[in-house]
Amino acid sequence: xxxxxxxxxxxxxxxxxxxxxxxxxxxxxxxxxxxxxxxxxxxxxxxxxxxxxxxxxxxxxxxxxxxxxxxxxxxxxxxxxxxxxxxxxxxxxxxxxxxxxxxxxxxxxxxxxxxxxxxxxxxxxxxxxxxxxxxxxxxxxxxxxxxxxxxxxxxxxxxxxxxxxxxxxxxxxxxxxxxxxxxxxxxxxxxxxxxxxxxxxxxxxxxxxxxxxxxxxxxxxxxxxxxxxxxxxxxxxxxxxxxxxxxxxxxxxxxxxxxxxxxxxxxxxxxxxxxxxxxxxxxxxxxxxxxxxxxxxxxxxxxxxxxxxxxxxxxxxxxxxxxxxxxxxxxxxxxxxxxxxxxxxxxxxxxxxxxxxxxxxxxxxxxxxxxxxxxxxxxxxxxxxxxxxxxxxxxxxxxxxxxxxxxxxxxxxxxxxxxxxxxxxxxxxxxxxxxxxxxxxxxxxxxxxxxxxxxxxxxxxxxxxxxxxxxxxxxxxxxxxxxxxxxxxxxxxxxxxxxxxxxxxxxxxxxxxxxxxxxxxxxxxxxxxxxxxxxxxxxxxxxxxxxxxxxxxxxxxxxxxxxxxxxxxxxxxxxxxxxxxxxxxxxxxxxxxxxxxxxxxxxxxxxxxxxxxxxxxxxxxxxxxxxxxxxxxxxxxxxxxxxxxxxxxxxxxxxxxxxxxxxxxxxxxxxxxxxxxxxxxxxxxxxxxxxxxxxxxxxxxxxxxxxxxxxxxxxxxxxxxxxxxxxxxxxxxxxxxxxxxxxxxx
Amino acid sequence: xxxxxxxxxxxxxxxxxxxxxxxxxxxxxxxxxxxxxxxxxxxxxxxxxxxxxxxxxxxxxxxxxxxxxxxxxxxxxxxxxxxxxxxxxxxxxxxxxxxxxxxxxxxxxxxxxxxxxxxxxxxxxxxxxxxxxxxxxxxxxxxxxxxxxxxxxxxxxxxxxxxxxxxxxxxxxxxxxxxxxxxxxxxxxxxxxxxxxxxxxxxxxx
Numbered sequence: 001x002x003x004x005x006x007x008x009x010x011x012x013x014x015x016x017x018x019x020x021x022x023x024x025x026x027x028x029x030x031x032x033x034x035x036x037x038x039x040x041x042x043x044x045x046x047x048x049x050x051x052x053x054x055x056x057x058x059x060x061x062x063x064x065x066x067x068x069x070x071x072x073x074x075x076x077x078x079x080x081x082x083x084x085x086x087x088x089x090x091x092x093x094x095x096x097x098x099x100x101x102x103x104x105x106x107x108x109x110x111x112x113x114x115x116x117x118x119x120x121x122x123x124x125x126x127x128x129x130x131x132x133x134x135x136x137x138x139x140x141x142x143x144x145x146x147x148x149x150x151x152x153x154x155x156x157x158x159x160x161x162x163x164x165x166x167x168x169x170x171x172x173x174x175x176x177x178x179x180x181x182x183x184x185x186x187x188x189x190x191x192x193x194x195x196x197x198x199x200x201x202x203x204x205x206x207x208x209x210x211x212x213x214x215x216x217x218x219x220x221x222x223x224x225x226x227x228x229x230x231x232x233x234x235x236x237x238x239x240x241x242x243x244x245x246x247x248x249x250x251x252x253x254x255x256x257x258x259x260x261x262x263x264x265x266x267x268x269x270x271x272x273x274x275x276x277x278x279x280x281x282x283x284x285x286x287x288x289x290x291x292x293x294x295x296x297x298x299x300x301x302x303x304x305x306x307x308x309x310x311x312x313x314x315x316x317x318x319x320x321x322x323x324x325x326x327x328x329x330x331x332x333x334x335x336x337x338x339x340x341x342x343x344x345x346x347x348x349x350x351x352x353x354x355x356x357x358x359x360x361x362x363x364x365x366x367x368x369x370x371x372x373x374x375x376x377x378x379x380x381x382x383x384x385x386x387x388x389x390x391x392x393x394x395x396x397x398x399x400x401x402x403x404x405x406x407x408x409x410x411x412x413x414x415x416x417x418x419x420x421x422x423x424x425x426x427x428x429x430x431x432x433x434x435x436x437x438x439x440x441x442x443x444x445x446x447x448x449x450x451x452x453x454x455x456x457x458x459x460x461x462x463x464x465x466x467x468x469x470x471x472x473x474x475x476x477x478x479x480x481x482x483x484x485x486x487x488x489x490x491x492x493x494x495x496x497x498x499x500x501x502x503x504x505x506x507x508x509x510x511x512x513x514x515x516x517x518x519x520x521x522x523x524x525x526x527x528x529x530x531x532x533x534x535x536x537x538x539x540x541x542x543x544x545x546x547x548x549x550x551x552x553x554x555x556x557x558x559x560x561x562x563x564x565x566x567x568x569x570x571x572x573x574x575x576x577x578x579x580x581x582x583x584x585x586x587x588x589x590x591x592x593x594x595x596x597x598x599x600x601x602x603x604x605x606x607x608x609x610x611x612x613x614x615x616x617x618x619x620x621x622x623x624x625x626x627x628x629x630x631x632x633x634x635x636x637x638x639x640x641x642x643x644x645x646x647x648x649x650x651x652x653x654x655x656x657x658x659x660x661x662x663x664x665x666x667x668x669x670x671x672x673x674x675x676x677x678x679x680x681x682x683x684x685x686x687x688x689x690x691x692x693x694x695x696x697x698x699x700x701x702x703x704x705x706x707x708x709x710x711x712x713x714x715x716x717x718x719x720x721x722x723x724x725x726x727x728x729x730x731x732x733x734x735x736x737x738x739x740x741x742x743x744x745x746x
Numbered sequence: 747x748x749x750x751x752x753x754x755x756x757x758x759x760x761x762x763x764x765x766x767x768x769x770x771x772x773x774x775x776x777x778x779x780x781x782x783x784x785x786x787x788x789x790x791x792x793x794x795x796x797x798x799x800x801x802x803x804x805x806x807x808x809x810x811x812x813x814x815x816x817x818x819x820x821x822x823x824x825x826x827x828x829x830x831x832x833x834x835x836x837x838x839x840x841x842x843x844x845x846x847x848x849x850x851x852x853x854x855x856x857x858x859x860x861x862x863x864x865x866x867x868x869x870x871x872x873x874x875x876x877x878x879x880x881x882x883x884x885x886x887x888x889x890x891x892x893x894x895x896x897x898x899x900x901x902x903x904x905x906x907x908x909x910x911x912x913x914x915x916x917x918x919x920x921x922x923x924x925x926x927x928x929x930x931x932x933x934x935x936x937x938x939x940x941x942x943x944x945x946x947x948x949x950x951x952x
Contacts, residue, residue: 508872510879556889558879567879618851620899624925626917628853628898677927679895681886687927 004040004064007071008032009052012593013654013703017075020054024064040064056083058537080540080587081105082532088152088180088200090417090427091189091386092376100425100449100459102530102544102583104128106179113652113663115699115713115734117217117225117246119176119201120168120727125648125667125697127599128183128544128583132641133726136167142183142546143579143605143642144196148467148524150186152200154287156322157193159368159394160344164470170291170316172244172269174215174227177204183583184528184546185465188429188445189413195465195524196548203287205273206231206240212741217711219734223248236277244269250297251729253721258300258309261726265295281329287322301359303352310359314348334376342368364398366471386415386429396471400478402492405471409435423451433466437474438521441466460529465548469519473554473571485566487556490519493570497560500568508561516559516570524550530583538589547580576608577639593654600647605638610682621678621685637673637683643692645670658702665697674724690724707743711736778943778952781814785921786938790830804829808836811904811912811944825906830936831885831894831919833876836907838868846905847875849884854915854941857901860950866905876902884916893929894919911950914942 009020009032016036021029025048030038040050046065053059057075067073082097084105096103106122116122123139124131130140138146147164150157158166179201186194215227229242250264271289278284295314300307324338344366350359372390379385394407415429428446435441445463452458469490476489477496488496493516500506530544553575558567581603588596611633613619619631638644650665670692673683683689699713712735719731786809792802808817808824817824825845827834836843846866850857867875880887886897896916904912920929921937943952 508874508878510877510882558882561878618899620851620853620897622898622926626923626925628915630853630899675890676886676888676895678898679886679926680898681881681888 004042004044005068005071006037006039007050007067007073008035008037009054010036010072010074011057012074012076013659014072017054017057020052020057020075023051023053024048040067056081076537076589076592079534079538079589080532080542080585081107082534082540084178086180086182087155087202088198089182089186090415091155091374091388092384092417094417097532098425098449100427100447101461102183102459102528102542104181104183106181108177111173111176111179112701112711113661113699114665114697115217115711115715115736116173117219117223118169119171119173121715122173122179123168123199124727125650125665126181127585127648128601129181130643130646130669131168131727134165134641135163136165137169137727138165139168139199140642141181141196142548143581143603143639144548144550145641147470148193148195148465148522150190150192150194150198152190152198153289153320154203154322155200156287156320156338156340156342156370157190157368158320159342159366160316160318160346161470162346163472170267170293170318171201172225172227172246172267174225174244175203175229175242175269175271177202183544184461185443185445185463185524185526185548187441187443187465188431188463189415191411191413191431191433191443192441192466192468192521195467195522195526195550203271203273204229204231204240204242205275206233206238208233210742213739214741215736215738217734217736220732221249221251221729223732223734225736238273238275238277240273242269242271253723253726253730258298260297262729263295263297263312263314265293267291267293281327283326283328285324285326287320287324289318289320291316291318293317298353299350301350301352309353310350311353312348312350315346317343317345319343332378336374336376337372338374339371340369344368362399364400365396367393367395369393382419384417386413386417388413394471396475401471401475402477405475407436407471409433409468425449425451433468435468435521438468438519441468441521441523455534457532458529459531460527462527463525465524465526466521468521469554469571473519484562486562486568488559488568488570490516490571493517493559493568497568500560500562505562506560506568507563509559510561510567511557511559513559516572519554519571520552520573522550522552522554522573524548540587541585543582543584545580545582548578550575550577550579553577574609577605578608579603579605579639579642593656595650595652597650597652598648601645603642603644603646605642606636607639607682610636619680619682619684621680623678631680631682631684635684637689640673640675640683643670643672645692661699661701661703663699667695667697669693669695669725672724690722693720693722694718695720695728707740709738711738778945780941780943782939782941783809783814784923784939786816786828786940787936788828788830788938789936790832806832806834811906811914811942812908812910812946823907825904825912826902826914828938832878833874833884833902834869835875835904837875838870840869840874843907844905844909845907848903849876850901850903851899852901853899854901854913857913858952860903860911860913862950864903866903885919892931893926894935895926906944910944910946910948911952912942912944913952914940916940 009017011017020032022038023029032038044064048064049061052073058078084096085093086103089099089103111122114122114125120131120137123129132138132140139149141149151166181199183197186198211231217225224247226245231240245268247266250260250262253261269291273287275285293316297312301310320342322340327335347363349361370392374388377385389412391410397404411433413431418426426448430444433441443464447461449459474489474491478487494513497513526548528546533541552573554571555574556569557572559570560568583601585599614631620628621631646669648667653662671689673688674690677688678685695716697715701711703709715732721730788807789804791800791804806827806829809826810817810824824836834840835847836845846868848866869875877883884900886895902914918939921934923939945952
């Protein structure tokens with residue numbers, strides 16, 4: 001018998017797949033070596049079939065004689081990342097395919113192909129996500145804004161929101177391993193804020209040996225991104241350290257108005273992850289991240305009647321320290337104790353350029369601490385039970401608040417994952433939150449998936465989401481001196497009105513102040529249902545329908561009128577809103593190395609109180625020639641800043657001769673309402689819309705044998721601009737270089 | 747600065763034709779005129795922009811619908827007083843007259859009869875006949891653009907000192923009645939443009 005050759009398991013670019021296995025004979029699994037190779041046993045019958053498999057790739061079957069003829073075996077990636085393991089959906093490891101809710105995974109390759117340096121740039125290219133400007137660069141999911149989306153960093157919440165928006169430009173992407181996007185309410189495991197969904201950012205950790213790399217990227221507006229990282233794994237220790245320096249000149253969409261649309265800033269990010277596997281059963285981890293940003297902008301202010309320039313320096317800092325420990329006494333039990341402490345701090349000032357006189361200074365300091373215990377128990381082969389308990393402390397100290405304010409909360413949650421048969425997968429969960437501000441909140445959720453055929457599965461979930469009133473809504477004490485109005489948090493409004501009454505400033509009470517003070521959580525009831533249809537190994541179609549019914553939405557309302565004609569405002573649970581729509585995604589591998597994907601989202605939103613007023617004939621509008629007309633339902637465009645239609649088309653091509661990867665993406669955001677123009681404060685007129693536009697983005701990249709990766713590309717190549725979208729900087733061109741230092745000196 | 751002009755509203759004749767063929771009763775007894783008042787400047791008290799303190803008090807502008815002009819003093823025969831965003835009527839805590847007012851909703855040109863059960867109010871300590879506040883009274887205030895817009899469809903019904911009814915619609919709060927999409931923070935404000943119809947015979951029909 002001839003000696004059998006070594007076979008190699010490779011991806012389509014010819015790189016070895018290091019986690020591949022080859023199955024020969026009777027369940028005999030052989031892992032590949034460091035070159036991706038497997039020596040076939042000499043005893044093998046040439047007519048026998050080999051099974052070659054790797055997580056994330058389609059399984060390949062072929063007879064031994066074929067493998068001998070052509071020992072380089074190429075596996076194709078499983079379409080749509082269905083095999084990807086996700087933690088955020090259930091707080092336990094489950095594959096996308098197996099999860100009964102809509103989940104998307106963006107892996108490192110996908111992040112790289114966007115040429116992104118900040119998180120907003122990655123998320124804006126995903127189906128069902130919209131990046132919108134509102135006190136920073138925020139996210140919108142299922143028609144709900146940033147306030148209602150929980151953003152996790154390695155499973156722990158990110159804090160530091162400005163007027164509800166968590167600025168996605170604060171987060172660098174080069175240290176991200178993958179991003180998990182879970183749509184639909186997830187308060188049943190995460191509590192407050194997880195109303196529209198959850199974005200979990202999983203950062204890199206060092207897997208094996210020593211790694212070191214440096215990267216740089218330069219682009220339009222003198223934007224420079226520099227990165228260095230280092231990883232060491234030895235004797236059960238794994239250390240990963242990361243540094244990023246980012247600077248930009250900002251940009252200006254309206255040069256006639258003094259001031260930049262987007263500030264110039266310099267940001268530094270330091271991050272360290274240290275893991276120690278103490279024994280088979282014990283594992284400990286510490287994650288530390290520090291972010292520091294200095295920004296600069298300016299504006300024109302009237303000073304004694306003459307316009308004067310004023311500088312607006314700003315500083316933003318945050319620090320996260322997250323230690324955790326895991327204990328696995330047996331295969332059936334896992335205990336994890338996690339703690340996180342987060343500090344967020346901003347300072348801003350407005351200073352006259354002429355003489356340095358301070359017009360205004362403001363600072364904001366927030367602290368958030370949480371400790372949590374989670375227990376996972378594998379009840380039977382097909383049932384996994386998770387239970388947890390935790391507490392949190394949150395404090396805020398700021399110019400606009402009295403004293404140091406503190407919230408306390410505790411919670412319990414339980415979850416049951418059950419596969420009653422091969423075809424069924426069920427996840428049910430419930431969480432109880434008790435909060436010093438808004439009392440108790442119960443959030444149940446149940447999700448199920450049924451595998452109709454091997455190719456088609458259907459899923460549905462029903463759940464409750466909530467968002468606790470934030471510090472601002474409860475405790476704000478703000479006086480706008482220049483226009484003379486006051487905004488009080490719900491807890492302070494009674495006191496504030498009394499004080500102003502004593503000073504003789506209140507002319508008229510518009511609402512009984514006793515109505516205020518008991519802000520309750522905003523709640524939603526949501527329904528999601530969808531399907532996954534795998535037409536073939538090369539075509540996957542996924543769809544999801546959603547509906548969120550939100551009640552007790554908190555809004556600002558005038559409470560009293562002042563003698564100066566201005567008002568006192570406060571916060572009240574008033575509005576009822578519906579957001580509903582459909583998302584559909586197509587992934588198609590046309591040829592080896594050529595992939596097409598397309599996504600479309602239809603979104604319908606409405607304020608139910610506005611709908612009532614229209615139906616009762618109580619809402620009017622002024623037309624262009626100043627005539628008053630009744631508003632009809634056909635005029636009503638729903639909530640502001642929401643695009644009814646949005647979508648994308650992406651083409652990925654790997655050119656095998658030059659080894660160049662090409663990613664061409666067209667990202668469409670349909671027209672959206674930017675604000676009221678015709679005077680009735682609702683969206684009901686064509687002139688209240690910003691036009692829709694398509695942004696064409698292209699990234700070309702090439703990896704060399706010595707570990708250097710080159711990158712060249714552009715965003716918004718046709719320079720489509722819209723002055724109502726300050727997150728859109730217009731055309732950006734970039735070039736980048738990435739090197740693996742150790743490989744370079746090998 | 748202030749310009750008063752009288753317009754004949756083309757629509758009025760349409761209403762008349764409609765009324766004639768339909769119901770003799772609703773036909774107005776005489777040809778009522780729509781009066782357009784432009785750029786009535788009624789600035790609010792002046793405030794120090796940095797401290798928020800009031801540094802100069804301004805007086806209300808007192809308007810008489812019967813005479814179609816401003817009245818010099820609060821002791822005179824005025825119906826409606828305007829200052830900044832506030833409106834007062836000559837009655838109750840605001841004046842010694844008999845004026846009353848309230849807000850109804852509808853389309854100005856088509857609003858041709860005040861229902862018998864409509865209650866007109868006077869200014870009291872508890873509240874003004876034309877309440878203030880965005881969405882409460884005659885205007886909406888857009889918190890993101892800071893633009894004040896007369897709330898579309900709001901018609902002020904005023905009973906004058908003489909006991910006659912007026913329907914009035916505020917058209918603009920900005921100088922020269924610009925289209926709202928051209929208004930920004932630099933547009934001079936507290937310049938009222940409004941239109942009204944006075945029924946001089948004491949009837950509730952216009």
